[in-house]
Amino acid sequence: MPATVPRKRTPEELLQQAQAEEIYERRGKLKVFLGYASGVGKSFRMLDEGRRRYERGQDVVVGAIQPKTSPETDALLSNLKVIPLKNIDGVPVMDLEAILARHPAVCLVDGMAYDNPPGSKNPSRWQDVEELLEAGISVISSVNIQYIDELRVRVEKITHKSVKQTVPLSFLHSADEVVIVDAPPEMCMTRTGDPQNGDEGSSEAQKLSELREIALLLAADVVDRQLEAYLQRNGITQTFGAQERILVCVTPRANAAAMIESGRRNAERFHGDLTVAYVSQPEISADDQAALDRNLAIARDAQAHVELLDGEDPIDTILDFARERGITQIFVGHSAREKWWERLTGTPLDRLIRGANDIDVRVFPH
Amino acid sequence: MAERQPSGKLKIYLGYAAGVGKTYQMLEEAQEMKRQGRDIVIGYFEPHGRKDTIARTDGLENIPRRRIDYRGTVFEEMDTNAILARHPEVCVVDEFPHTNVPGSTRVKRWQDVQALLEAGIDVLTTMNIQHLESLNDQVWQITGIRVRETIPDWVMQQADQVVMVDLTPRALLNRLARGVVYSPEKAQKAIENFFQESTLVALRELALRQTAHEVEIRQVDYESPGFLAAPINGDEADPSATPRTSDRILIHVTGDPSTVMLIRRGKRVADYLHADCFAVAISAGSESRDAAEREALERHLNFARNLHIEARMLQGSDVAKTLVEFARLNGVTHLFLARPRQSQWPSAFRKTIVQQVVRLASDMQVIIAADRGRSHPSDRPPAPQ
Numbered sequence: 173m174p175a176t177v178p179r180k181r182t183p184e185e186l187l188q189q190a191q192a193e194e195i196y197e198r199r200g201k202l203k204v205f206l207g208y209a210s211g212v213g214k215s216f217r218m219l220d221e222g223r224r225r226y227e228r229g230q231d232v233v234v235g236a237i238q239p240k241t242s243p244e245t246d247a248l249l250s251n252l253k254v255i256p257l258k259n260i261d262g263v264p265v266m267d268l269e270a271i272l273a274r275h276p277a278v279c280l281v282d283g284m285a286y287d288n289p290p291g292s293k294n295p296s297r298w299q300d301v302e303e304l305l306e307a308g309i310s311v312i313s314s315v316n317i318q319y320i321d322e323l324r325v326r327v328e329k330i331t332h333k334s335v336k337q338t339v340p341l342s343f344l345h346s347a348d349e350v351v352i353v354d355a356p357p358e359m360c361m362t363r364t365g366d367p368q369n370g371d372e373g374s375s376e377a378q379k380l381s382e383l384r385e386i387a388l389l390l391a392a393d394v395v396d397r398q399l400e401a402y403l404q405r406n407g408i409t410q411t412f413g414a415q416e417r418i419l420v421c422v423t424p425r426a427n428a429a430a431m432i433e434s435g436r437r438n439a440e441r442f443h444g445d446l447t448v449a450y451v452s453q454p455e456i457s458a459d460d461q462a463a464l465d466r467n468l469a470i471a472r473d474a475q476a477h478v479e480l481l482d483g484e485d486p487i488d489t490i491l492d493f494a495r496e497r498g499i500t501q502i503f504v505g506h507s508a509r510e511k512w513w514e515r516l517t518g519t520p521l522d523r524l525i526r527g528a529n530d531i532d533v534r535v536f537p538h
Numbered sequence: 539m540a541e542r543q544p545s546g547k548l549k550i551y552l553g554y555a556a557g558v559g560k561t562y563q564m565l566e567e568a569q570e571m572k573r574q575g576r577d578i579v580i581g582y583f584e585p586h587g588r589k590d591t592i593a594r595t596d597g598l599e600n601i602p603r604r605r606i607d608y609r610g611t612v613f614e615e616m617d618t619n620a621i622l623a624r625h626p627e628v629c630v631v632d633e634f635p636h637t638n639v640p641g642s643t644r645v646k647r648w649q650d651v652q653a654l655l656e657a658g659i660d661v662l663t664t665m666n667i668q669h670l671e672s673l674n675d676q677v678w679q680i681t682g683i684r685v686r687e688t689i690p691d692w693v694m695q696q697a698d699q700v701v702m703v704d705l706t707p708r709a710l711l712n713r714l715a716r717g718v719v720y721s722p723e724k725a726q727k728a729i730e731n732f733f734q735e736s737t738l739v740a741l742r743e744l745a746l747r748q749t750a751h752e753v754e755i756r757q758v759d760y761e762s763p764g765f766l767a768a769p770i771n772g773d774e775a776d777p778s779a780t781p782r783t784s785d786r787i788l789i790h791v792t793g794d795p796s797t798v799m800l801i802r803r804g805k806r807v808a809d810y811l812h813a814d815c816f817a818v819a820i821s822a823g824s825e826s827r828d829a830a831e832r833e834a835l836e837r838h839l840n841f842a843r844n845l846h847i848e849a850r851m852l853q854g855s856d857v858a859k860t861l862v863e864f865a866r867l868n869g870v871t872h873l874f875l876a877r878p879r880q881s882q883w884p885s886a887f888r889k890t891i892v893q894q895v896v897r898l899a900s901d902m903q904v905i906i907a908a909d910r911g912r913s914h915p916s917d918r919p920p921a922p923q
Binding site: 203348349350351352353354355356378381382384385388389391392395396398399402403406414415434437438441442443500506521522525528529530531532533534535536537 | 549676679680699701702703704705706708709735736739740741742743744746747749750751753754756757803810811877892893896899900901902903904905906907908909
């Protein structure tokens with residue numbers, strides 16, 4: 173019994189969904205093989221998928237392939253129809269017009285980050301791919317994470333190589349399917365025919381390992397978005413998470429700096445998500461307001477999503493928000509000072525713990 | 539706890555469902571190794587009637603399975619002794635989390651694999667993410683299935699390499715529909731149960747994140763706050779050990795079935811924070827507990843030990859006080875407690891353990907773990923091994 177709850181949809185939502193589905197049906201499907209280095213076998217996987225679809229009777233053509241190929245990829249290529257690249261002033265360019273005219277069901281496109289020469293219809297090859305998709309042609313492609321624009325700075329720090337031509341992350345998110353092509357670093361090092369040993373080899377292995385981690389987490393994020401989109405499309409409210417989502421609840425007097433720091437560290441360790449929330453309270457003193465502002469500034473510095481919540485009952489407000497966001501851990505402060513009536517009725521903390529059922533509650537002393 | 543480092547190398551092909559291509563990829567690599575001249579055998583292979591996969595075993599030496607008669611039925615298991623006698627360089631072992639039929643030398647196939655590794659044989663093996671012990675509760679939440687055959691996290695951590703075998707859920711569902719994975723009637727049943735798209739997407743995400751974690755903890759100059767911190771307990775500094783911070787996690791073990799989930803959760807957090815992890819049960823003295831309660835406590839402490847958590851029994855009449863004092867003495871930074879059952883929530887005069895501990899523990903974080911298994915009270919840890 174999966175922990176999912178169907179949600180009723182409004183007529184507007186249903187109409188929007190119908191329109192979205194119609195556009196989706198007409199558009200070609202984009203599938204991307206994602207790798208962390210050259211030599212992991214992205215192009216091979218792309219061509220192998222093309223071969224299998226061709227053997228199942230689909231109309232498959234090769235639109236663009238990397239100039240450097242291996243014997244394995246050559247063998248796959250020999251069985252597929254290829255639309256040759258154009259040569260413009262010595263630059264190989266994918267022949268967009270020829271592919272559109274030929275209009276296959278599926279087109280294989282490697283090297284999505286390539287820039288087209290000046291005077292081309294689109295500045296970059298990935299935009300050509302976009303055009304193929306709009307024309308109803310499905311595209312199978314492959315990309316190396318170092319060519320994802322948003323990752324460029326992080327990857328450059330590891331490789332010390334700068335990349336000029338990139339694909340925006342949003343394009344990857346728009347893909348219908350993203351597949352990670354994973355292999356141990358040693359495989360890339362031997363496959364690229366660049367055997368290294370000693371210190372140089374181990375530092376190369378370390379670099380590749382860091383890139384590999386980035387690629388796996390990027391794929392996990394893409395998958396997480398797809399899961400959310402799927403649940404939304406099907407009107408399901410998510411009550412479980414494959415990703416850790418931490419909610420730190422702050423008040424003016426809470427030991428917020430320690431809680432936020434712990435939240436940040438935990439979110440980082442779990443590669444999770446950090447939110448800091450404050451439930452607004454009436455008649456807050458100027459001192460408290462200043463303290464609260466300081467706490468929220470710390471939260472923003474920690475790159476947390478900051479949320480100001482409104483609600484009659486702070487505990488219910490926190491729990492409702494946490495459920496809606498698929499929070500897996502709530503961090504709260506606890507003061508040893510207890511009001512006399514709370515000994516009888518229970519403290520707000522007791523109520524929070526009691527109501528949190530499927531969420532961890534972490535209590536910080538202060 | 540020092541692990542005995544086996545001398546063979548272990549490589550795990552990790553997937554998120556049957557049919558993603560783990561065995562296929564493992565056999566491809568086995569073929570490649572054979573071409574490179576390595577002495578490689580198949581120790582165990584599960585064909586599942588998949589033609590493409592079966593074709594990948596061509597030319598590889600196969601060690602015949604051992605036949606075991608159990609209650610009138612003949613079962614076939616991997617013949618570990620025969621492999622040890624043959625002593626190849628590399629051995630292919632499908633379905634790592636498999637439980638052997640009673641009467642086998644070892645309870646679990648992963649234990650057979652340990653024996654091969656200790657003999658210096660490299661092993662290639664396959665498993666799905668849902669079989670990882672620490673994810674058992676999350677997997678139950680996602681799939682509604684309580685997976686019984688699990689691999690302790692420390693076993694996966696011992697692997698030299700963990701490689702993710704990826705396939706999109708849509709492609710997997712296509713394979714299923716084309717009858718590549720299962721026979722048509724079994725496929726139909728699978729689609730109705732486990733193979734729902736949202737389930738597959740969530741499991742895939744778990745597998746990707748776990749692989750990223752496995753990659754991270756194997757990085758040589760892995761930066762961690764406290765990487766250079768002095769070892770606790772006067773242990774010999776072991777450069778190959780996982781980096782430690784000064785975080786120390788203590789799990790409160792009770793006889794309640796929810797303790798199993800608490801132990802998994804505490805251990806998982808400890809692994810991610812690179813913290814030390816302990817578990818204690820508190821007994822008020824032998825007379826005050828009935829035999830069943832004592833048996834449950836022992837079973838839970840053993841469950842923790844199997845996950846490589848240092849676990850022990852303490853004596854004390856005031857549970858909250860004993861627990862917090864022990865934690866304080868041992869420099870515990872995070873104390874894990876189970877959520878009280880609704881019936882245990884107190885009147886004005888009686889407080890739950892959680893309430894008492896939160897009031898006493900003024901110098902540590904107290905984590906009240908989510909109850910993901912409440913509606914399944916039959917959750918018991920596997921029998922001691």
